[in-house]
Amino acid sequence: MPLDVELSVTVMGLGYIGLPTAAVIARTGAKVTGVDVTPSVVDTINSGRVHIEEVDLDGLVSGVVARGQLTASLTVSPADVFVIAVPTPFTEGRQPDTTYVLNAARAIAPVLKPGDTVILESTSPVGTTEQVRDLIATLRSDLRMPGTARMGEQADLAIAYCPERVLPGRILVELIDNDRVIGGITPRCARKALAFYRRFVRGACVTTTARAAEMTKLTENAFRDVNIAFANELSLVADTLGVDVWEVIRLANRHPRVNILSPGPGVGGHCIAVDPWFLVAADPANTPLIRTAREVNDGKTDHIIARASALIEAETADRPVACLGLAFKANIDDFRESPALRVAQALAERFGERIRIVEPYAAQLPTKLAETGARLTDIDTALETCPVMIVLVDHDLFRSVPLEERRGKTVLDTRGLWPDQV
Structure with a gap:
């Protein structure tokens, strides 16, 4: 989407990564909705305040909320781009727990439309982005999924993985200046996600496969x-x-x-x-x-x-x-x-x-x-x-x-x- 057309973005999860990401995107002029499951978090952000400590975040959030570019919500609404930034803990047996990621995918599935882009940022086991695609496919059989569409058909959605790689205390700087690895389910997905990150990232944006991007984050x-x-x-x-x-x-x-x-x-x-x-x-x-x-x-x-x-x-x-x-x-x-x-x-x-x-x-x-x-x-x-x-x-x-x-x-x-x- 051209920069002169207002882009609507939904960020799932308003924690240490989701909220700074939502605020940085909103500063570009996009219309951003941040979704969180905690009512107090939603109320705090909508009042122009923050619930986490991060350098300069309070001023940025106050500004984009005041201009109407960022709002917080407990529910998911339609958007052009969906960014999933929820926790991925491990279980007591040290096995990865992707419950929050898959729940976020379930939440956005009903409002997806052809042309939308879904980007997973949460640090995830290799193969999780494909699981997100497959889950959406089971919930929305009317949409053609990337990597599964028949030869010659174009998928209705772009689905990609782009992990955060920021340092607490420098998040707002590093969200913009650090290089990003963007892995698509297909090359077309990667290119579409690349266009989105180019709106606010000054660092190099390198495209690859979703699985390679997932493993890159874990490797780092x-x-x-x-x-x-x-x-x-x-x-x-x-x-x-x-x-x-x-x-x-x-x-x-x-x-x-x-x-x-x-x-x-x-x-x-x-x-x-x-x-x-x-x-x-x-x-x-x-x-x-x-x-x-x-x-x-x-x-x-x-x-x-x-x-x-x-x-x-x-x-x-x-x-x-x-x-x-x-x-x-x-x-x-x-x-x-x-x-x-x-x-x-x-x-x-x-x-x-x-x-x-x-x-x-x-x-x-x-x-x-x-x-x-x-x-x-x-x-x-x-x-x-x-x-x-x-x-x-x-x-x-x-x-x-x-x-x-x-x-x-x-x-x-x-x-x-x-x-x-x-």
Whole structure:
């Protein structure tokens, strides 16, 4: 559709990816409806406010809502383009759960019309885009599906896969500047989706098949997980040998072909801690390295819990202990799959009211953590009252604390935030 013709877009899911995506698309002049299952989310957005923390998102949403370019709804209406951006968690058995994706496909199926484009952005197991097509086909036998139409016939819908690849804290920038991989059920589908992304993406848009695009996203996150696992495993060895792992990594990285990442208390977030399991589930026999990396990174969290517990038990007086951070990475309010939250929860369940949580991006503690008796506090109070400090997240606020205010504390620094600590 030409840029001078108003495009109608429906974004399914208004979370950490869906809402920024909807707002960025609306800024191009498209008429965007964001659909979510949570009434409070819909009400918040329609009032011009946001329910998640992301740099500059509040101003962008306020503007596009005020201009009538973005509205939120609990129901699906007809549109020209449908973008599915819903969660894809895994089950307790570490099998991918595409329930939300398929439910989104069911929701849009009744309003689809010839000429529409359906794009899945959710990180998904290989083959999910085809499952979306097949589900729509069963619900709308009147529409010709891409890849199944008879020779010489043109499909009524374009169906494609284009995964997000953004960093929390930089989402609005990276939605526009990062390259995108666009995989179509057919080449025609890919080209149509490409035209849509060209409306707001400055980065390169590369077309491929839907299955290749799906595996590309999983590969990117598994690659990062494996490299983080190497750093985390090094930190365990360094602990055993009594060596400063941060110094070792700093020196090793002076080699021109070495670039070791930083260790931490584990790996969190909606992507790296989850997506590698999709590859393992698809081919268990041929993914021992990817599986081991996941186990190393999960095991690092258990190691930190054990070390922190030992430090607290060594403190003879029952004085308070500060856990610094709950988010899965610095300077965001996203606690999904967070190893910091897991550590804090385990310590609070064991030591109860002694645990003080410092999390500048939380107005209150998660319910399960609050039930332990742990309390939310600020960094100044923690520095005044807590002799033991467990650094779990490298928020800028924590980085700014000078040595003079930390001197004499017993510190477990899982992020290398305070290398000068004595």
